[in-house]
Amino acid sequence: MAVPTPHHNRLSAPERPRHRPSDRPGSHRTRQALPPLSAPATRWEMSPRTWIAAQRNRKKIDRASRVEADESEKPATLTICRSNIRRHAMNRRNLSQHSSPPHPQRKMQVKNHFLSPNEIADEPEPFSTLVSTIRACRICRDQPCYGLPLDHEPRPILQASEMARICIASQAPGIRAHESGRPFDDPSGVRLRQWLGMNEEEFYDPSMVAIVPMSFCFPGLSPSGGDLPPRRECAEVWRRRLFARLPTLALLLVVGGYAHRWHFGSTFAGKGVNETVRAWRQIYRADPSLLRLPLPHPSWHNNRWLKQNPWFESELLPTLRANIRALFP
Numbered sequence: 001m002a003v004p005t006p007h008h009n010r011l012s013a014p015e016r017p018r019h020r021p022s023d024r025p026g027s028h029r030t031r032q033a034l035p036p037l038s039a040p041a042t043r044w045e046m047s048p049r050t051w052i053a054a055q056r057n058r059k060k061i062d063r064a065s066r067v068e069a070d071e072s073e074k075p076a077t078l079t080i081c082r083s084n085i086r087r088h089a090m091n092r093r094n095l096s097q098h099s100s101p102p103h104p105q106r107k108m109q110v111k112n113h114f115l116s117p118n119e120i121a122d123e124p125e126p127f128s129t130l131v132s133t134i135r136a137c138r139i140c141r142d143q144p145c146y147g148l149p150l151d152h153e154p155r156p157i158l159q160a161s162e163m164a165r166i167c168i169a170s171q172a173p174g175i176r177a178h179e180s181g182r183p184f185d186d187p188s189g190v191r192l193r194q195w196l197g198m199n200e201e202e203f204y205d206p207s208m209v210a211i212v213p214m215s216f217c218f219p220g221l222s223p224s225g226g227d228l229p230p231r232r233e234c235a236e237v238w239r240r241r242l243f244a245r246l247p248t249l250a251l252l253l254v255v256g257g258y259a260h261r262w263h264f265g266s267t268f269a270g271k272g273v274n275e276t277v278r279a280w281r282q283i284y285r286a287d288p289s290l291l292r293l294p295l296p297h298p299s300w301h302n303n304r305w306l307k308q309n310p311w312f313e314s315e316l317l318p319t320l321r322a323n324i325r326a327l328f329p
């Protein structure tokens with residue numbers, strides 16, 4: 001007589017289905033293969049973990065489609081306010097998970113805006129027309145090529161004249177400058193004017209100073225509340241064209257990492273703002289026909305850097321002020 005074992009009523013080893021924990025529904029291996037939303041799977045046909053994951057997936061897609069519908073119904077002139085910008089910044093993050101990369105054809109459209117040196121020389125457009133065209137630009141709202149459209153009405157801010165001797169190549173207007181329409185109309189501007197040794201009257205005189213940011217429009221706020229990087233479309237479309245019309249420049253002040261990379265390229269733009277600004281003597285002496293100086297952004301974000309690098313105030317700024325006084329005695 002066979003002696004009953006504890007396993008006598010179980011399947012024998014070869015017949016027993018072998019399920020590793022990782023093959024079960026809801027595990028990390030099967031999480032990617034969720035049942036499609038239209039599948040007639042009910043709550044009770046799925047494991048609790050699969051059901052929860054499917055619900056999350058469904059909510060995410062519903063939210064994205066709601067945002068898309070909101071965007072299409074957005075009025076042409078959207079009044080900007082901080083809460084509005086933050087809300088759209090959150091929407092931007094959700095949408096970016098569902099948006100496709102820019103189509104290469106659209107990229108080509110922007111590249112067509114580039115002017116070759118010959119075209120710039122032959123271009124009959126008066127300077128004032130060029131500035132008005134820039135002020136009327138809505139590319140980042142209507143035909144964005146890099147990322148999502150601007151979620152507020154663009155307001156290009158620049159200061160330029162063909163006579164300007166100094167140019168401040170900066171980053172992008174902040175929200176205060178966007179609201180007032182004046183560049184550097186914020187605490188960063190106060191510090192920058194102090195660095196230059198200029199009062200407001202001199203600073204905002206276009207016949208003396210041109211202010212040409214990498215992005216003429218406020219780029220919006222990131223979900224964390226900081227400013228987004230300058231719009232790439234702007235430099236591609238306008239920058240060469242505008243600088244070709246500033247023939248009297250004698251001093252170019254390049255503010256912040258984005259402008260460093262554009263104006264100095266790989267020759268001088270180091271691995272970051274710190275390295276580039278440290279190489280200021282080399283940059284300054286490189287081209288006597290147009291003196292160039294790299295500066296960090298004057299915002300409070302750089303307070304620590306300024307404390308750690310006292311040579312900036314004791315060596316670079318006196319050279320900068322001496323050049324400005326030589327241009328405007």
Ligand code: SF4
Binds near residue numbers: 137138156231234
């Ligand atoms: S950021 Fe530049 S390219 Fe974009 S809308 Fe403003 S002016 Fe036009």
